[in-house]
Amino acid sequence: MSRMMRALALAGAAALMSTAAPAQAQQPQIAATKVEGTDNVYIFRNGNHQAMFVVTKDGVIATDPVAYGRPTGGKSYVDEIRKVTDKPIKYLIYSHHHYDHIAGGKAFKDAGAKIVAHRRARERLAQLNDPATPLPDEVVGDRGRTIKLGGTVLELKYVGLNHSDSTLVMRLPKEKLLFVVDILPVGQVPGRGMIDFYPTESEASIKRIIAMDWDRLIPGHPGPGGRLGTKKDAQDQLTFLQEASTAMQKLAREGKCWEPAEKEFKLSKYESWPGYANNLPFVARRYCGLWGRGT
Numbered sequence: 001m002s003r004m005m006r007a008l009a010l011a012g013a014a015a016l017m018s019t020a021a022p023a024q025a026q027q028p029q030i031a032a033t034k035v036e037g038t039d040n041v042y043i044f045r046n047g048n049h050q051a052m053f054v055v056t057k058d059g060v061i062a063t064d065p066v067a068y069g070r071p072t073g074g075k076s077y078v079d080e081i082r083k084v085t086d087k088p089i090k091y092l093i094y095s096h097h098h099y100d101h102i103a104g105g106k107a108f109k110d111a112g113a114k115i116v117a118h119r120r121a122r123e124r125l126a127q128l129n130d131p132a133t134p135l136p137d138e139v140v141g142d143r144g145r146t147i148k149l150g151g152t153v154l155e156l157k158y159v160g161l162n163h164s165d166s167t168l169v170m171r172l173p174k175e176k177l178l179f180v181v182d183i184l185p186v187g188q189v190p191g192r193g194m195i196d197f198y199p200t201e202s203e204a205s206i207k208r209i210i211a212m213d214w215d216r217l218i219p220g221h222p223g224p225g226g227r228l229g230t231k232k233d234a235q236d237q238l239t240f241l242q243e244a245s246t247a248m249q250k251l252a253r254e255g256k257c258w259e260p261a262e263k264e265f266k267l268s269k270y271e272s273w274p275g276y277a278n279n280l281p282f283v284a285r286r287y288c289g290l291w292g293r294g295t
């Protein structure tokens with residue numbers, strides 16, 4: 001075989017291998033990982049969803065069971081916490097009312113945790129009464145709440161309407177870490193969640209989040225390569241939404257919503273972001289609703 005042929009054959013084999021076994025497929029379904037640079041902050045991941053938990057000397061603060069369509073997901077999460085500590089699980093905080101993040105809380109209640117959520121999350125959950133999603137035991141109002149446990153301070157902040165009307169942004173001031181679910185996808189185009197999205201208010205919410213004191217952000221869905229978010233990612237997401245809004249406003253005022261506008265709508269600057277092709281139609285639909293219908 002000539003050198004050229006061998007090089008081509010090797011390249012072909014490498015291409016085949018990378019198709020057959022992408023890095024993503026090699027990941028286990030469930031994993032708990034300590035956040036680098038912290039003593040006691042962990043990320044629990046189940047498939048494409050993730051949540052934060054904090055282990056203190058007086059007990060554990062857990063968030064989001066992430067068990068929608070995964071009947072044993074809540075139990076698996078508790079089991080992962082048990083591999084790290086035998087301290088009691090004191091709290092389970094819901095980031096917002098969407099089931100893909102908060103179904104599966106029963107295992108935590110059985111373990112003795114108190115479920116905490118924003119007031120609006122409780123109202124919505126009570127209306128729908130999903131069998132997999134226990135109601136919160138305690139609610140937080142718009143002024144937020146600070147949880148102190150075993151030397152850890154966790155702030156629960158309400159920053160207004162955004163991805164939902166019930167989102168709590170969680171901040172660990174000492175670690176300068178945020179746990180923010182679905183408002184700020186890291187380096188990605190937002191998708192189906194746009195159905196419950198408040199376009200104008202979101203921009204104000206994101207500005208409030210950027211103004212907080214933090215260095216790293218744990219998103220509710222793993223970022224590209226599993227990386228955490230930065231303030232630049234938050235600013236980039238804000239710019240993306242602003243540009244989407246401006247582009248659709250123009251089309252809507254030409255009378256093109258829904259179909260012609262949704263077909264013409266492109267934000268080619270973001271083509272390299274994961275989810276661009278699949279998710280852009282959801283972004284288009286939401287902003288057509290805003291600028292084409294006033295909703």
Ligand SMILES: [Zn+2]
Binds near residue numbers: 181193
């Ligand atoms: Zn959501």
